[in-house]
Amino acid sequence: MTGNGAMVILSGEDQKNVVPPWLRPIASIKLYDSCETHSSKECNFYCKFCMVALCKDCKKQHNLSEHEIIKAYKVAKVASFRIEDLEPLWDTSDIYPYSQNGWLVAFIYKRGNGIARSRGESNLAECESCPYRLKSLSTKYCSMECKSFRKRTRKQKNPLRAPFY
Numbered sequence: 001m002t003g004n005g006a007m008v009i010l011s012g013e014d015q016k017n018v019v020p021p022w023l024r025p026i027a028s029i030k031l032y033d034s035c036e037t038h039s040s041k042e043c044n045f046y047c048k049f050c051m052v053a054l055c056k057d058c059k060k061q062h063n064l065s066e067h068e069i070i071k072a073y074k075v076a077k078v079a080s081f082r083i084e085d086l087e088p089l090w091d092t093s094d095i096y097p098y099s100q101n102g103w104l105v106a107f108i109y110k111r112g113n114g115i116a117r118s119r120g121e122s123n124l125a126e127c128e129s130c131p132y133r134l135k136s137l138s139t140k141y142c143s144m145e146c147k148s149f150r151k152r153t154r155k156q157k158n159p160l161r162a163p164f165y
């Protein structure tokens, strides 16, 4: 026995269910807005270490070997991260994956702001955090924001215990 195959880290799965610290401020970070310092550039990078949005020029000021930088993409006119980049860090399996050019992306920001409920689409699942209609029944959230925001608000609700206990 050489221990091959015994390298599975069991705690990995549990960790992936927790919203990682770098993801918590994501809803207030404006990816794909123009940079405050370099107004002609868009911020399409996110530094997980500093928890800020960066443009190409800002990125040069961050130590790339110590700061983990993740690239954001603009897909269907909204900011997204590639699922491939997120998967090692967070469980994205219940976020609706949008496919473009062979890449799967997760939308960063809540999609359902101000969306009126549309008729005739009742067979579609609704995001658990907002009124956005998901095109896939196997997913629960339209975006990363909806998934991480929901976890934080759960505290406000009274925990309901099953009456049998």
Ligand SMILES: [Zn+2]
Residues within 6 Å of the ligand: 047, 048, 049, 050, 051, 062, 063, 067
């Ligand atoms: Zn940084």
Ligand SMILES: [Zn+2]
Residues within 6 Å of the ligand: 035, 036, 037, 038, 041, 054, 055, 056, 057, 058, 059
């Ligand atoms: Zn900049």
Ligand SMILES: [Zn+2]
Residues within 6 Å of the ligand: 110, 111, 112, 127, 128, 129, 130, 131, 132, 141, 142, 143, 146
């Ligand atoms: Zn949503």
